[in-house]
Amino acid sequence: MPDNIRNVIIIGSGCSGLTAAIYAARANLTPLVIDGHEPGGQLSMTTLVENFPGFPDGIQGPELIDNMRMQATRFGTEFLAGHVAGVDLSRKAADGSRKPIEVNLGRDKLLTRTLIIASGASARWLGLPNEQALIGHGVSSCATCDGFFFSGKEIAVIGGGDSAMEEALFLTRFASKVTLIHRRGEFRASKIMLDRARKHDKIAFLCDTVVDDVLDVSKKEVTGLRLRNLKTGEQWDMPTSAMFLGIGHTPNAQFVGDQLARDGEGYLIPEGYVCSRAPGVFISGDVADRHYRQAVTAAGTGCMAALEAEKYLEEIGK
Ligand code: NAP
Numbered sequence: 001m002p003d004n005i006r007n008v009i010i011i012g013s014g015c016s017g018l019t020a021a022i023y024a025a026r027a028n029l030t031p032l033v034i035d036g037h038e039p040g041g042q043l044s045m046t047t048l049v050e051n052f053p054g055f056p057d058g059i060q061g062p063e064l065i066d067n068m069r070m071q072a073t074r075f076g077t078e079f080l081a082g083h084v085a086g087v088d089l090s091r092k093a094a095d096g097s098r099k100p101i102e103v104n105l106g107r108d109k110l111l112t113r114t115l116i117i118a119s120g121a122s123a124r125w126l127g128l129p130n131e132q133a134l135i136g137h138g139v140s141s142c143a144t145c146d147g148f149f150f151s152g153k154e155i156a157v158i159g160g161g162d163s164a165m166e167e168a169l170f171l172t173r174f175a176s177k178v179t180l181i182h183r184r185g186e187f188r189a190s191k192i193m194l195d196r197a198r199k200h201d202k203i204a205f206l207c208d209t210v211v212d213d214v215l216d217v218s219k220k221e222v223t224g225l226r227l228r229n230l231k232t233g234e235q236w237d238m239p240t241s242a243m244f245l246g247i248g249h250t251p252n253a254q255f256v257g258d259q260l261a262r263d264g265e266g267y268l269i270p271e272g273y274v275c276s277r278a279p280g281v282f283i284s285g286d287v288a289d290r291h292y293r294q295a296v297t298a299a300g301t302g303c304m305a306a307l308e309a310e311k312y313l314e315e316i317g318k
Contacts, residue, residue: 014041015286017118019302027074121249138222164246
């Protein structure tokens with residue numbers, strides 16, 4: 001860039017960010033994608049994706065995301081490994097005119113005319129006393145990353161949504177038994193996923209039950225879970241070698257602070273579909289979606305954000 005100001009910076013390299021990159025790159029805007037902590041986002045940590053149109057037999061999540069990355073690269077997208085510490089969305093010159101948006105990477109600061117925030121959402125933890133100390137020693141939020149380590153062992157999965165069902169089903173490849181622990185008797189999971197899990201002979205269900213703590217921090221590995229039945233109040237210890245969490249996600253929007261509208265859980269609230277109250281700043285994917293959270297919806301809003309960025313650049317004469 002001759003003036004060191006980018007046309008488009010995209011924060012996040014998941015399905016939404018990469019779709020935005022494909023569109024912006026094909027418009028000759030040479031977008032820069034900042035990878036973030038989890039390059040590839042949630043798709044890179046999932047297994048078979050059966051509901052992304054165009055793949056009648058399904059496609060592995062990491063393969064889908066690799067394809068998108070190659071597609072974005074082919075049209076001139078640039079990538080930067082880094083994590084955004086903050087953004088300044090409303091810089092003004094002394095005469096009151098608008099200055100480019102600043103993206104703070106800690107050691108470096110980048111300037112851009114438009115910014116697409118596609119930073120996604122990250123797995124949630126339960127917040128138990130021993131949980132963090134046992135991450136990597138039997139506590140995990142990524143079945144595809146860590147399931148392999150528990151071959152022939154008993155595993156617990158927490159949650160009652162599609163993520164928990166998907167994790168439980170995947171983990172049956174390794175585990176001798178998977179116990180799915182859910183705090184209610186009703187499930188958010190789609191019927192097809194719930195039925196598959198229910199029919200699987202390696203999966204047992206434990207409903208109306210919460211985890212009070214993970215055992216045993218003194219042994220530096222998971223040996224069991226302290227459980228409590230919410231209806232009876234009964235507490236007991238269940239031996240298990242691992243606890244996998246599938247309890248939903250938290251949006252990655254901390255770096256925005258209060259510069260954009262956010263809901264009670266921190267999700268960004270777009271104006272219309274993907275616009276924001278800050279000129280030149282667009283929002284796409286799971287960071288603004290507490291409802292649908294599908295790969296295809298993330299891709300769709302990524303496309304919209306790139307088209308809006310292109311239109312904005314035209315309007316300001318760039
Ligand atoms: P979700 O649907 O919000 O489900 C989260 C589950 O975790 C709920 O059952 C919830 O219990 C439980 N939970 C949340 N906080 C908890 C806590 N502190 N303690 C105990 N349990 C807790 O999230 P998700 O399963 O990640 O799914 C999100 C979206 O992605 C959905 O739209 C889903 O369809 C989609 N998804 C699709 C696929 C697929 O199609 N292959 C795979 C994964 C995800 P309550 O029900 O009691 O609130």
